[in-house]
Amino acid sequence: MRAVALSLRHELIGLAGVVERNVYLTRRYIYWDVAFFVWTVANTLTIVFIAEGIEATGGQIDVERATTTLLIGAVVWAYLGIIFEFLTETVAWERWEGTIEYTFMAPLSRAMHLGGSGVFAVLYGLVRAILLFIVVAAFFGLAFDDANFIAALVVLVVASISFFGIGMMTAVLPLISPEKGAQLGFVAQGMLLVVSGVYYPVDVLPQWMQWLATISPATYALEGIRAAILEGDPLSSMWPQIWPLLVIGAASIPLGLAIFNRGEVYAKRHGKLKRSG
Amino acid sequence: MRELSPVPPDALAVEARDLRKEFVRKDRKRGKRRVPALADVSLTLERGECVAILGQNGSGKSTLVRLLSTLLLPDGGSATVFGYDVVRDGKAVRRLVNRVSVEASFFKKMSPSENLHYAARFYGMTPSETTERIPMILERVGFPSDRRGEPMENLSRGMQQKVALARALLTSPVLLLLDEPTTGLDPRSKLEVQDFIREMRAEHDSTILLCTHDLDEAESLAERVGILDAGRLLALEPAADLKARFAAETLEEAFFAATGRGFEDEQDELDAEERKALA
Numbered sequence: 001m002r003a004v005a006l007s008l009r010h011e012l013i014g015l016a017g018v019v020e021r022n023v024y025l026t027r028r029y030i031y032w033d034v035a036f037f038v039w040t041v042a043n044t045l046t047i048v049f050i051a052e053g054i055e056a057t058g059g060q061i062d063v064e065r066a067t068t069t070l071l072i073g074a075v076v077w078a079y080l081g082i083i084f085e086f087l088t089e090t091v092a093w094e095r096w097e098g099t100i101e102y103t104f105m106a107p108l109s110r111a112m113h114l115g116g117s118g119v120f121a122v123l124y125g126l127v128r129a130i131l132l133f134i135v136v137a138a139f140f141g142l143a144f145d146d147a148n149f150i151a152a153l154v155v156l157v158v159a160s161i162s163f164f165g166i167g168m169m170t171a172v173l174p175l176i177s178p179e180k181g182a183q184l185g186f187v188a189q190g191m192l193l194v195v196s197g198v199y200y201p202v203d204v205l206p207q208w209m210q211w212l213a214t215i216s217p218a219t220y221a222l223e224g225i226r227a228a229i230l231e232g233d234p235l236s237s238m239w240p241q242i243w244p245l246l247v248i249g250a251a252s253i254p255l256g257l258a259i260f261n262r263g264e265v266y267a268k269r270h271g272k273l274k275r276s277g
Numbered sequence: 278m279r280e281l282s283p284v285p286p287d288a289l290a291v292e293a294r295d296l297r298k299e300f301v302r303k304d305r306k307r308g309k310r311r312v313p314a315l316a317d318v319s320l321t322l323e324r325g326e327c328v329a330i331l332g333q334n335g336s337g338k339s340t341l342v343r344l345l346s347t348l349l350l351p352d353g354g355s356a357t358v359f360g361y362d363v364v365r366d367g368k369a370v371r372r373l374v375n376r377v378s379v380e381a382s383f384f385k386k387m388s389p390s391e392n393l394h395y396a397a398r399f400y401g402m403t404p405s406e407t408t409e410r411i412p413m414i415l416e417r418v419g420f421p422s423d424r425r426g427e428p429m430e431n432l433s434r435g436m437q438q439k440v441a442l443a444r445a446l447l448t449s450p451v452l453l454l455l456d457e458p459t460t461g462l463d464p465r466s467k468l469e470v471q472d473f474i475r476e477m478r479a480e481h482d483s484t485i486l487l488c489t490h491d492l493d494e495a496e497s498l499a500e501r502v503g504i505l506d507a508g509r510l511l512a513l514e515p516a517a518d519l520k521a522r523f524a525a526e527t528l529e530e531a532f533f534a535a536t537g538r539g540f541e542d543e544q545d546e547l548d549a550e551e552r553k554a555l556a
């Protein structure tokens with residue numbers, strides 16, 4: 001009993017240590033984060049301007065509503081990108097710095113190690129996503145008279161559980177392929193969003209993609225956030241989005257962990273962690 | 278740590294039996310083939326002992342260290358650390374072991390202090406423990422206190438290696454794996470690190486496996502010296518016995534007699550090249 005409690009305590013300290021390290025690193029590279037944020041804002045603007053562009057070329061749309069719809073899609077895209085990037089970097093960055101072996105030989109379970117990256121990624125991703133939303137919304141002078149931001153935020157946080165689970169599956173890639181693994185994370189991000197109705201309703205997709213949309217957590221996240229911000233729906237009406245997110249979350253975390261553990265065994269068998277020295 | 282991985286008083290510090298590790302090597306002439314990096318190595322380390330493994334580049338020293346620290350899974354044989362199997366009880370082993378490798382391996386933009394803080398967290402040490410111990414340990418390894426906050430990348434190799442020693446000691450390992458800890462250091466830093474290892478041995482009961490390239494280092498620090506050549510452990514005994522067995526005046530001559538080649542001529546140029554390309 002005591003040993004279990006002590007072991008759990010060590011694990012939680014380890015998890016906090018991963019968060020702590022990411023805080024140190026973010027502090028050191030803060031100017032790069034600012035530069036990267038500028039890029040994200042520019043990128044988001046290019047998408048959100050599409051609404052005004054359609055009207056200017058004779059299309060008949062509710063510009064404010066279309067602008068908000070696109071903005072939500074772009075913010076979720078950016079958020080997911082940050083989560084996947086951080087988790088993938090759990091391995092990729094440490095390999096680049098050369099510390100990977102020291103981390104993998106520490107008595108910290110992989111669940112807590114990745115969990116620490118996940119917690120930091122969610123916190124950091126939320127800050128970035130909210131800032132992005134505010135900056136671009138202010139740029140277009142969007143009003144959001146009846147938006148329910150709390151409900152939108154809760155949906156995003158719940159969805160993050162699944163994003164974290166899927167992120168672990170992409171984090172294994174640099175373990176298996178030191179050279180190109182990290183870039184493959186982008187493939188997962190793109191595939192997830194294309195089926196989830198990032199800038200359009202899911203109904204416009206071909207049937208097989210719609211089927212994929214039902215198992216993608218991003219679909220429910222986008223639906224819930226749009227309902228909260230565009231219609232002002234309260235959290236109490238979000239259950240149809242929340243329960244699938246919880247189910248997908250409960251399935252994806254153990255699956256993600258199992259995949260990562262298999263990747264780790266593969267890496268240790270074939271000497272992929274590090275070779276020189 | 279020892280509370281969670283208790284160390285039985287009568288257990289051997291290390292016991293390896295027919296330990297084997299192969300890697301796939303690709304080359305143009307012969308295509309893909311599996312080459313043993315460690316070929317059926319058996320050895321034991323008593324608790325509190327310091328054993329040096331002497332071998333040239335590519336002889337399998339780091340592979341041995343990685344197998345004992347659970348960073349590689351063996352392809353044959355078995356190994357235990359204080360009775361814990363490196364494959365089955367990996368986590369128990371990880372609590373007892375730490376390592377210093379030839380490359381210091383730190384987050385280069387972070388300071389020594391920051392690097393040590395988060396490394397210790399992975400071993401369950403709280404902020405109050407680390408704030409107290411890190412300055413103490415850095416002082417013990419002779420790291421100047423006014424440079425603790427500087428980014429690692431501003432420090433010399435010798436300084437970085439001291440921080441690496443501090444990282445290993447911070448978690449009070451019962452088995453310390455030193456993988457060429459002084460290779461590439463200037464002569465003064467080298468002596469400092471060696472003195473420190475000696476001092477640590479005098480004060481604590483830590484068991485040390487020292488892989489080295491340096492004959493004098495092996496002879497002066499270790500109770501027994503092993504000769505590892507192309508993945509095979511050719512001998513493991515006190516330096517004096519080694520010299521007597523091969524009727525050699527120096528360890529270098531004994532090495533020559535055991536392996537059939539001089540210590541300084543590199544056997545495997547390709548590997549040395551590969552190593553450079555990878556570094």
Ligand SMILES: Nc1ncnc2c1ncn2[C@@H]1O[C@H](COP(=O)(O)OP(=O)(O)O)[C@@H](O)[C@H]1O
Pocket residue numbers: 270271272274275276277300301313314332333334335336337338339340341548551
């Ligand atoms: N991860 C790896 N992948 C492929 N080959 C490896 C790997 N690690 C070591 N080797 C090969 O195994 C042999 C032994 O390497 P190593 O244990 O690093 O030797 P040493 O530390 O004595 O220089 C070398 O030929 C090396 O190229």
Ligand SMILES: [Mg+2]
Pocket residue numbers: 276277338339340456457
């Ligand atoms: Mg080596």
